[in-house]
Amino acid sequence: MGFVYHEVGMHCRKGGTEIEIKLEPHGGIRGRCSQCRRSAPGYDRLPERRWQFVPLWGIPTYFRYAPRRVECAEHGVVVEHIPWSDGKRPVTYAMMGFLARWARRLSWRETAQVFQTSWESVYRSVEWFVQWGLAHRELQRVESIGVDEIHWGHGLRADNFLTVIYQIDAQCRRLLWVGRRRSEATLRQGLKALGPEVVGGLLFICSDMWKPYLNVIATEAGQALHVLDRFHITTHLNQAVDQVRRAESSRLRAAGKAMAQRLKHMRWPLLRRGSRVRGRARQKLEALLASKLATARAWELKETFSHFWSYRSVIWAGAFLDYWCFRAMRSRLEPMKKVAHMLRAHEELLLNWFRAKGEISTGAVEGLNNKIRVMTRRSYGFRTYDAMEMALYHTLARLPEPESAHKFC
Numbered sequence: 001m002g003f004v005y006h007e008v009g010m011h012c013r014k015g016g017t018e019i020e021i022k023l024e025p026h027g028g029i030r031g032r033c034s035q036c037r038r039s040a041p042g043y044d045r046l047p048e049r050r051w052q053f054v055p056l057w058g059i060p061t062y063f064r065y066a067p068r069r070v071e072c073a074e075h076g077v078v079v080e081h082i083p084w085s086d087g088k089r090p091v092t093y094a095m096m097g098f099l100a101r102w103a104r105r106l107s108w109r110e111t112a113q114v115f116q117t118s119w120e121s122v123y124r125s126v127e128w129f130v131q132w133g134l135a136h137r138e139l140q141r142v143e144s145i146g147v148d149e150i151h152w153g154h155g156l157r158a159d160n161f162l163t164v165i166y167q168i169d170a171q172c173r174r175l176l177w178v179g180r181r182r183s184e185a186t187l188r189q190g191l192k193a194l195g196p197e198v199v200g201g202l203l204f205i206c207s208d209m210w211k212p213y214l215n216v217i218a219t220e221a222g223q224a225l226h227v228l229d230r231f232h233i234t235t236h237l238n239q240a241v242d243q244v245r246r247a248e249s250s251r252l253r254a255a256g257k258a259m260a261q262r263l264k265h266m267r268w269p270l271l272r273r274g275s276r277v278r279g280r281a282r283q284k285l286e287a288l289l290a291s292k293l294a295t296a297r298a299w300e301l302k303e304t305f306s307h308f309w310s311y312r313s314v315i316w317a318g319a320f321l322d323y324w325c326f327r328a329m330r331s332r333l334e335p336m337k338k339v340a341h342m343l344r345a346h347e348e349l350l351l352n353w354f355r356a357k358g359e360i361s362t363g364a365v366e367g368l369n370n371k372i373r374v375m376t377r378r379s380y381g382f383r384t385y386d387a388m389e390m391a392l393y394h395t396l397a398r399l400p401e402p403e404s405a406h407k408f409c
């Protein structure tokens, strides 16, 4: 491209040793206009600048170069095109790609420490990487998406939630979009970002029973089959069982009853699928079930509901749903009644699960959701919402990557 290594030197500066690679323009090749990339006659030279390059043998390495200014016929006097950097940041593309790739394996802070650069510089590198990826990704053949809300940070304010859109097709599962809050406006914005072609081509949409999502999906993507999926329903049932257990536990403890002992340490066995509880926990569970405690009845209802998913026919599944809701309504367990209400109100969307059967991979939403939760909980030292958003795209969106090969020689 018209640049040559002029000299390579190793220096000791205050902060430690560093390598400097001094570049010079190739004598016979003219510089290019940074606007239109056409070669243009030289005008003058600017003072030397440094760009951080990939560390060599663990030693921070810099390019040193005095950019030329060229006189473009169209754009006048401008700085020449610098192929190793976008000109704004004192970091080479190669280094940004390098940092961004490491930032997937280490926390951003660790990445900055190991490669002797700033957190900010890691953040900017990931940002560049992600933006490149988003601009170059392919969105053809997106047929199924999952829409989900994720809690973030402390508290339950509107700002503590994110809306995420996943692609959940068998051949590709990835994060497509993240946005602040979980309002109708958020989801509209997300669907808009995917573009009318993608939204118009959707066949299946999975979501929770969150009202704003239901509204937007109905109006914006009416052609797609909207499914309330198993993962979310199971979550609601588990939460209800847990509420019953907690309420009962404190009631019994207040009354000083020995029964309270039975509920101790039962949180996880109760939330697990019945067939997966073994050993001592199983004995405790059986004792609990024989006890006629409210928690036992709630657990039983939850377990019974799992049959729902094994039906093949929509009609029979519907009949089972009616039967289950009837039992739950008579259970005198408020949290279970609430779930029954909710399921009844969304019966059609729930039965769509059977209409879509085989087309939607059950674990997909759950798997992506878990990954996001792990990231947002540990938060990896992301200081702002924007940084976290970058990190989510960076790790879960399967974006194409810019080549970081050295293209300047």
Ligand SMILES: [Zn+2]
Pocket (backbone or CB within 6 Å): 033, 034, 035, 036, 037, 038, 072, 073, 074, 075, 076
């Ligand atoms: Zn030009």
